[in-house]
Amino acid sequence: MGWGKTGNPGDRRTVRPNDEWNRAAALCAGQLPLVWLAWWLALEAGGDDYGYPGGAYLGICCVPVVLPLLGLVHATLQITPAAALAGLRPGALPGPEWAWHLGVSVLIGAGWSVLGRLLWGWPLGDTLPWFAGAGVLPVLVLDRLRGRPWRGRRVWLGSAVASFVLFVGCGIPAAALTDTYEPPRLSAGQLTGDWHGAHGSLLRLNPDGRAELTRLPARRGADEEGDFSVCDGTGTWTLERENEFMDTDRDGVLLRPNGECGGETYWTVGGTEQDPELFVVLGDPDSGDLRILTRD
Numbered sequence: 001m002g003w004g005k006t007g008n009p010g011d012r013r014t015v016r017p018n019d020e021w022n023r024a025a026a027l028c029a030g031q032l033p034l035v036w037l038a039w040w041l042a043l044e045a046g047g048d049d050y051g052y053p054g055g056a057y058l059g060i061c062c063v064p065v066v067l068p069l070l071g072l073v074h075a076t077l078q079i080t081p082a083a084a085l086a087g088l089r090p091g092a093l094p095g096p097e098w099a100w101h102l103g104v105s106v107l108i109g110a111g112w113s114v115l116g117r118l119l120w121g122w123p124l125g126d127t128l129p130w131f132a133g134a135g136v137l138p139v140l141v142l143d144r145l146r147g148r149p150w151r152g153r154r155v156w157l158g159s160a161v162a163s164f165v166l167f168v169g170c171g172i173p174a175a176a177l178t179d180t181y182e183p184p185r186l187s188a189g190q191l192t193g194d195w196h197g198a199h200g201s202l203l204r205l206n207p208d209g210r211a212e213l214t215r216l217p218a219r220r221g222a223d224e225e226g227d228f229s230v231c232d233g234t235g236t237w238t239l240e241r242e243n244e245f246m247d248t249d250r251d252g253v254l255l256r257p258n259g260e261c262g263g264e265t266y267w268t269v270g271g272t273e274q275d276p277e278l279f280v281v282l283g284d285p286d287s288g289d290l291r292i293l294t295r296d
Contacts, residue, residue: 023145023155024079027138029071030159033167035134041174048181048270050279050290068156078108078135079142098143105135183250184273188239191253191269195278195293201230203255203267203278203293211235211255217282217291218255218262227283231261240266253278267293 082105089100109132116122116131145155188207195203202214213231220229235257242249252268271277276295281288 020083020142021075021080024075024083024138024142025068025071026156026159027071027141028074028079028134029067029156030163031134031137032067032070032074033163034137034170035130037167037171037174039130041178048183048277048279050270050281050292074134075138077112078105079138082108082135082139098139101143102136102139105139106132109133109135183268183270184276185251186239186269186273186276190276191239194296196296197291197293201291201293205237205253209236209238211237211257213255213257217280217289218257218265219280219282220263227289229262231257231259233261234258 083101086097086100086104093100110128113122113124113127113131116127117124192205192207195205197203197216199215201216202212203216204212204214206212211234213233213235216231217228218231220227235255237253237255240252240254242251248266248268250268252266255265255267257263257265265280267278267280269276270279270292271294278293279290281290283289
């Protein structure tokens with residue numbers, strides 16, 4: 001980092017810190033589609049879309065709009081500080097500059113992961129590999145670009161082209177090989193029992209068709225306001241197969257609360273045979289509030 005000579009011995013052009021930061025931002029932005037693709041394949045592909053079938057493809061279309069901004073943020077918070085700290089090491093310490101840069105970048109990424117755990121409760125085991133590994137490719141490519149006349153628009157264009165080629169070349173075959181999600185087909189007996197959700201919500205399905213509700217979200221009744229209601233009390237339930245009235249080809253639990261709280265709510269069966277789920281999207285079907293219930 002900092003000022004320095006690049007290129008051939010006769011080349012007197014200097015590289016300013018802004019040039020390095022610009023390169024780092026371009027590389028960070030260029031790798032984001034690949035990071036997103038890896039995340040999608042690892043965590044989302046072949047899983048339940050919870051009624052949002054276009055979510056993955058919408059992400060592909062929306063991510064490029066914010067790539068430059070995200071690249072600048074990533075470079076500012078991880079890659080550039082790591083280079084500055086690596087440059088402060090005593091000269092007696094052995095090792096190439098890129099190795100020190102990479103090591104400090106991994107430590108900074110781990111630090112952001114720990115901060116996310118402390119402030120927002122993000123699982124450390126989930127965020128640490130992504131946060132620490134997100135700086136590996138930019139650091140390695142940045143080292144290869146030192147001494148080369150790649151800066152300004154040229155490095156952004158090269159990063160964008162390489163990112164697009166790799167994304168398409170890897171994404172299309174990976175998507176084609178991904179298994180299609182198949183929801184479990186459960187019997188009424190398998191659905192009976194307690195189902196728990198966020199904020200202390202509980203749905204107890206009894207074998208005789210009765211249901212007990214505790215802080216359970218439900219579609220609002222005719223005289224209620226808001227996107228949904230939160231109900232306590234009792235009701236009835238039935239197992240529905242491909243409910244035409246609800247315009248769905250998936251099995252679910254049709255819940256009918258008693259009293260004046262809430263209306264009929266169709267809880268769709270999801271998850272897997274081993275870990276089944278019930279879910280509903282309340283409010284706007286395209287951007288509503290997703291609620292998920294799981295077994296004990």
